Amino acid sequence: MSSKQKTYYIHTFGCQSNKSDSERIAGDYEARGYSEAKAWQDCDELVINTCAIRKRAEDKVLGLVQNILKHFRESDKPRPKLILTGCMTHHANERLYELLPDIDEILPINEVGFNQAAVRKDKKHAWIPISVGCNSYCTYCIVPYSRGREKSRDEADIMNEVQRLVDQGYNEITLLGMNVNSWGLEKVGVPMRKMMMEDDNFTREDLPDNQTQYLTSTDTPPFVRLLQNITKFDQIIKIRFMSSNPWDFHDELIEEIGNNKKIDRYVHLPIQSGSNDVLYRMNRGYTVEKYLAVVNKLRALDSDVVIGTDIIVGFPGETNEEFNETVELAKKIDWKVGFVAIYSPRPGTASWRLYKEDEIPHKIKKKRWEILDKIINKDNMSDRPKVI
Ligand code: SF4
Missing domain, CATH: 3.30.750.200 (Transcription Regulator spoIIAA)
Known part of the structure; x- marks a missing residue:
């Protein structure tokens, strides 16, 4: 006797990186035989992919969880398993369980693998993550603490994903990262959080200045080489990328944009x-x-x-x-x-x-x-x- 297929639902808050991560989380579920539920009210597992860019974003997550709990208190259906991921996982787990005691599982965002096949709704355009995290410290930004140090995805993995997308008929891609320009470089990485949070006398001067991630002089920046390699796929007609940091916007990248008309x-x-x-x-x-x-x-x-x-x-x-x-x-x-x-x-x-x-x-x-x-x-x- 076959049992009913289990279902998942993902509620995504925030930026394009989160949306791209959710496509991969969906891929992981489908690889394990789950199917997507039409609404969170009808799923067995409910993933909340959170944004922490500002307090109001976190308040929205708390509000959603309250709504979910209320709904199932008043319903005769069992409540789904609640899984929290995304940028709010920058809080220590104890703090998260204090904020959201009914959460069943916390999935650290860096455990959402690059290579997990994504479930994409769009059939022509695809988002491809090429790096995670950020090595900069813009003072207003939570990303360095929520997503950790910058890490580039292997070129072979990226190219394999482009090949798979081309085989499926995709012709537009957007390369995603907090700082795509420094993809593939040996990185400058300074751990900061401890110092900032624990030292009462911390000042702006104690913060390392954001700087180029080009530690060594290279012939052609790896990101430019990546753009050139993706351009070789005849089927790809448009390449976009985001986000770009002005301090890593290399002259050769500018020339590549000027010359390579597949780049948006x-x-x-x-x-x-x-x-x-x-x-x-x-x-x-x-x-x-x-x-x-x-x-x-x-x-x-x-x-x-x-x-x-x-x-x-x-x-x-x-x-x-x-x-x-x-x-x-x-x-x-x-x-x-x-x-x-x-x-x-x-x-x-x-x-x-x-x-x-x-x-x-x-x-x-x-x-x-x-x-x-x-x-x-x-x-x-x-x-x-x-x-x-
Ligand atoms: S470069 Fe972007 S992600 Fe990194 S700290 Fe600055 S604003 Fe945040």
């Missing part, structure tokens, strides 16, 4: 602020002048290249003058699209630790968001502020 003409290059002083407080590892040099080189090579960016307004201590520098830069650069986010303090980050006293009132942050969003996104693609 849209380049997303986060600036975060147009003020060098704010960039220092954010520990972004470049100046406005260096950022401009990259943009100018890209545009000089191909006038069809369009640039988009991410900006945070209301970073602690941001003066009117510093904000106006961002406004002036926006007018000068003319980004095609800008994801403008309102800063909010995120427990566990360096900026939360260092700049508690320098919070900007929400009213001012909101006003700044409106001004900048209007300048950059003239056609009003986004209609409400995103909070980071």
